[in-house]
Amino acid sequence: MTDRANDAIDQQGGAEGAAPKFGTFLGVFTPSVLTILGLIMYLRFGWVVGNLGLPLTILVVLVSSAITFITGLSASAIATNMRIGVGGEYFMISHSLGLELGGAIGIPLYLCRTLSVTFYSFGLAESLIILWPHAAIGPPPWHAEASITAVIIVLITLLSGRSASLALKLQIPIMVAVGVSIAALTIGVVAGGFQAPELHPTYRTAPQGLWYVFAVFFPAVTGFTAGIGMSGDLKDPRRSIPRGTLLAVATGAVVYLFVPVILSVAGSLDRNTLATAGILPWTDTAPLGPVLIYAGMWGAILSSAFGSVLSGPRVLQALSQDGLAPRFFSRLSRRGQPTVATWVTGALALGAVALGELNVVAQYVTVLFLTLYVIINISAAVEKLVGDPSYRPTIHVPWYVSLLGAAGALVVMFLLNPIACVVAMAIELTLFLYLRRRELTKRWGDVRAGVYLSLARYALLNLKKHRLDPRNWRPHIITFTEDVAKEPELIYIANSFNQHHGIVTVSKIVEGDLAELDIDVDEEGAMMNRVLKERDLVGFCEVNVAPDFETGVVNIAQANGIAGLQSNTLMFGWPAAREKLVSQLRILRTVAKIEKNTIIARLRYMDRTRMKKRIDLWWGGLENNGDLMLLLAHLLRTNPEWSSARIKIHSVVRSDEERERTEENLRALIDATRIDAETEIMVRPPETSIEDIVTVNSIGADIILMGLMIPEVGIEERYADWLIELSEGLGSVIFVRNASRFSGRLV
Numbered sequence: 001m002t003d004r005a006n007d008a009i010d011q012q013g014g015a016e017g018a019a020p021k022f023g024t025f026l027g028v029f030t031p032s033v034l035t036i037l038g039l040i041m042y043l044r045f046g047w048v049v050g051n052l053g054l055p056l057t058i059l060v061v062l063v064s065s066a067i068t069f070i071t072g073l074s075a076s077a078i079a080t081n082m083r084i085g086v087g088g089e090y091f092m093i094s095h096s097l098g099l100e101l102g103g104a105i106g107i108p109l110y111l112c113r114t115l116s117v118t119f120y121s122f123g124l125a126e127s128l129i130i131l132w133p134h135a136a137i138g139p140p141p142w143h144a145e146a147s148i149t150a151v152i153i154v155l156i157t158l159l160s161g162r163s164a165s166l167a168l169k170l171q172i173p174i175m176v177a178v179g180v181s182i183a184a185l186t187i188g189v190v191a192g193g194f195q196a197p198e199l200h201p202t203y204r205t206a207p208q209g210l211w212y213v214f215a216v217f218f219p220a221v222t223g224f225t226a227g228i229g230m231s232g233d234l235k236d237p238r239r240s241i242p243r244g245t246l247l248a249v250a251t252g253a254v255v256y257l258f259v260p261v262i263l264s265v266a267g268s269l270d271r272n273t274l275a276t277a278g279i280l281p282w283t284d285t286a287p288l289g290p291v292l293i294y295a296g297m298w299g300a301i302l303s304s305a306f307g308s309v310l311s312g313p314r315v316l317q318a319l320s321q322d323g324l325a326p327r328f329f330s331r332l333s334r335r336g337q338p339t340v341a342t343w344v345t346g347a348l349a350l351g352a353v354a355l356g357e358l359n360v361v362a363q364y365v366t367v368l369f370l371t372l373y374v375i376i377n378i379s380a381a382v383e384k385l386v387g388d389p390s391y392r393p394t395i396h397v398p399w400y401v402s403l404l405g406a407a408g409a410l411v412v413m414f415l416l417n418p419i420a421c422v423v424a425m426a427i428e429l430t431l432f433l434y435l436r437r438r439e440l441t442k443r444w445g446d447v448r449a450g451v452y453l454s455l456a457r458y459a460l461l462n463l464k465k466h467r468l469d470p471r472n473w474r475p476h477i478i479t480f481t482e483d484v485a486k487e488p489e490l491i492y493i494a495n496s497f498n499q500h501h502g503i504v505t506v507s508k509i510v511e512g513d514l515a516e517l518d519i520d521v522d523e524e525g526a527m528m529n530r531v532l533k534e535r536d537l538v539g540f541c542e543v544n545v546a547p548d549f550e551t552g553v554v555n556i557a558q559a560n561g562i563a564g565l566q567s568n569t570l571m572f573g574w575p576a577a578r579e580k581l582v583s584q585l586r587i588l589r590t591v592a593k594i595e596k597n598t599i600i601a602r603l604r605y606m607d608r609t610r611m612k613k614r615i616d617l618w619w620g621g622l623e624n625n626g627d628l629m630l631l632l633a634h635l636l637r638t639n640p641e642w643s644s645a646r647i648k649i650h651s652v653v654r655s656d657e658e659r660e661r662t663e664e665n666l667r668a669l670i671d672a673t674r675i676d677a678e679t680e681i682m683v684r685p686p687e688t689s690i691e692d693i694v695t696v697n698s699i700g701a702d703i704i705l706m707g708l709m710i711p712e713v714g715i716e717e718r719y720a721d722w723l724i725e726l727s728e729g730l731g732s733v734i735f736v737r738n739a740s741r742f743s744g745r746l747v
Contacts, residue, residue: 020165021235028227028244030171034303035223036252037178039123042279042297046263048217050275051206054197054264060214064221065253070405071373072224072249073397074380076242081393086232087318088311089225089372096379103324104432105375106315112365113312117349119362120305121152127298149353157346160309161339164233167306174299181296184286185262192268204275215415219366224249229311242395313341367420370413371428377406386454460562470742476503478560479571480553484528489606490573491537496639497632503565506539509552514545550583557591568740574602581720589710592739600735602727612645616701618694619651625707627746628738633705634675647677650697652684659683673747695729704730708737
């Protein structure tokens with residue numbers, strides 16, 4: 001964790017100072033285990049056993065519990081590695097995989113918890129309808145059930161918004177009621193005698209088969225993250241979350257292995273009754289069944305509703321603190337409760353009552369919860385694989401175990417509802433892309449930097465072993481600039497030459513002594529990055545201090561790069577002073593000895609929004625510059641704004657015989673390189689200068705590529721004057737010197 005992240009959590013803690021904090025039992029274990037031991041245990045467990053038989057039921061329970069246990073382990077590993085603030089699963093994912101992915105999961109998570117409030121309230125209302133006086137006034141109308149649901153939502157919202165402590169303490173008698181109902185079932189089975197369990201699947205009331213039954217049962221083991229959702233209200237989340245969560249999962253697994261055994265050997269239950277969906281196998285078996293069993297079932301449903309209405313607002317509070325929801329949702333009451341978020345959640349849950357039938361919605365809610373489990377497991381696996389020095393959990397989970405949990409959750413998602421699975425992933429992908437475009441400013445580091453570093457290291461190690469060939473060559477360019485804001489076209493052309501695939505380094509050299517200069521190198525580099533971003537340009541910016549320009553360039557040229565990604569090309573803009581051009585030519589001669597190419601660009605009239613029509617290339621044939629110029633012209637044309645440009649190769653010869661030979665050679669080269677280009681070979685007229693020929697023939701070109709020779713010592717000034725004269729009447733001229741190890745073979 002970074003200091004910024006710790007500071008942010010400290011601020012959250014300070015804001016919630018008035019709120020009571022909870023321990024492992026009340027804050028994590030109780031809401032988690034009661035959410036697990038819910039409606040499905042009472043209404044569907046007999047149906048599962050009656051259709052699958054005992055051995056297959058045990059297998060279904062073990063596989064389901066294994067997926068949730070692995071996810072619990074992954075969540076625990078992440079929880080022990082950070083100081084967790086409010087938001088539970090959302091907090092862990094956003095601080096591990098980034099705010100964008102955290103938001104893509106957190107927003108649906110909040111909506112799921114809100115709809116869960118409505119769903120559980122409907123379930124409680126449906127089960128309470130048994131008290132309706134059917135004989136006297138007939139079956140209840142739908143609006144009566146909806147009204148009961150609305151009253152339940154209002155009551156639990158008021159209670160939770162006023163005091164999380166009271167809401168959690170109310171779950172203790174609920175837990176007792178659930179325990180009593182299981183004990184009553186056990187007593188009833190023992191008192192009624194035993195029978196041999198069904199050992200083979202019958203599918204009496206589930207002709208769809210094993211996977212259908214599995215899909216119906218699996219939601220029973222979910223919900224163990226209810227305690228994690230209370231992370232901001234815990235005294236010691238790093239300790240309580242792993243202990244409470246894993247204990248709740250283990251307790252649920254034990255109960256779910258015990259209940260089917262009891263039901264399958266109950267002598268008082270016939271096979272058809274057992275395979276019927278509903279609560280009859282429980283109430284018919286347990287003494288005082290209608291009293292004890294219904295009390296436990298109602299308590300379990302009510303507890304699940306409480307868990308959702310407690311954790312949902314805390315996710316909204318965390319989203320608000322991170323700028324993904326309006327700020328006022330994070331306001332706390334004097335008791336330290338997220339009151340505004342709780343009222344909003346209750347209002348949304350109340351509005352969802354109008355949906356009426358929630359069975360279809362429930363499938364989408366379950367699938368969205370499962371995507372959360374997938375991401376939790378992936379987060380733990382990635383953290384383990386990357387091995388950032390800051391990842392030091394006290395619970396160690398092998399990466400392949402976490403990935404196994406993610407794969408299991410993904411499979412179950414498709415089993416539950418393939419359409420809902422695709423819709424859920426599409427929603428979260430859309431949210432992720434939207435949040436990524438918003439370029440959110442986060443206050444903490446996450447594992448993505450470690451992922452990129454690990455991938456970069458892996459790629460570089462393999463690149464180091466790979467023998468570089470002309471086929472793989474592309475320009476990795478160091479662009480030297482005095483002021484990036486005044487030379488954006490230079491960076492644009494550099495990126496165009498490497499098709500936005502190679503490396504462009506933008507280097508600013510400050511002349512002087514680093515020990516004496518008053519300069520903030522990091523701030524200068526950050527300013528350069530801001531300029532590039534404003535102009536939609538890409539480059540790795542760096543600021544270097546050197547005693548003089550030439551020494552700085554040569555030293556940077558030798559040191560820049562790593563493994564197989566060393567820079568191979570130096571690029572200069574056109575200097576305002578003749579002396580600077582002379583200096584660039586001296587650098588050209590020096591860096592040619594270390595096989596670094598040189599480009600000097602005199603860019604004029606560059607309009608990035610206008611489609612370019614023509615690229616001219618002047619082929620001399622004596623300095624091996626032609627192949628690099630032709631490759632650069634081809635690379636330039638692969639960019640969208642240059643795609644319609646024609647490449648025209650010009651060459652000046654001394655005789656007709658030489659013209660035929662040159663034209664034949666260029667045609668063969670074009671055929672061999674598969675680069676679409678035109679050629680124009682002309683015999684130089686007597687008393688006509690090269691400067692005049694170039695000006696007449698290339699006056700309308702968008703880019704003109706010409707070769708550079710290595711000037712001998714002492715003639716740099718004369719050569720600089722000639723380059724100035726040659727390019728004076730033209731548009732954008734790029735001078736190229738090919739000094740690479742593949743000189744003459746790049747195309």
